[in-house]
Amino acid sequence: xxxxxxxxxxxxxxxxxxxxxxxxxxxxxxxxxxxxxxxxxxxxxxxxxxxxxxxxxxxxxxxxxxxxxxxxxxxxxxxxxxxxxxxxxxxxxxxxxxxxxxxxx
Numbered sequence: 487x488x489x490x491x492x493x494x495x496x497x498x499x500x501x502x503x504x505x506x507x508x509x510x511x512x513x514x515x516x517x518x519x520x521x522x523x524x525x526x527x528x529x530x531x532x533x534x535x536x537x538x539x540x541x542x543x544x545x546x547x548x549x550x551x552x553x554x555x556x557x558x559x560x561x562x563x564x565x566x567x568x569x570x571x572x573x574x575x576x577x578x579x580x581x582x583x584x585x586x587x588x589x590x591x
Contacts (some may be wrong), residue, residue: 501566504574513578518590521583528576535572539565
């Protein structure tokens with residue numbers, strides 16, 4: 487059984503994988519409806535993670551120095567990684583949606 491530390495490290499590693507799809511996502515889908523769905527899903531996730539990142543960045547200066555350092559070294563990079571991943575996946579689905587729209591008469 488994995489320790490909490492191992493689970494956290496694994497989650498951080500998976501979160502940094504730009505190509506990792508979300509459960510149920512099929513990047514090869516030929517469905518325009520599915521492409522639009524994933525554009526919406528990733529749009530929400532980008533917004534959420536960016537807002538969390540921005541909120542934390544605003545809070546850090548008000549924290550004790552030790553808390554600032556920890557948040558800057560651990561929390562901010564994880565959130566930044568998630569924002570990057572979700573933006574990457576959103577870009578993929580926007581392009582995929584455009585491709586499928588061109589195929590549809």
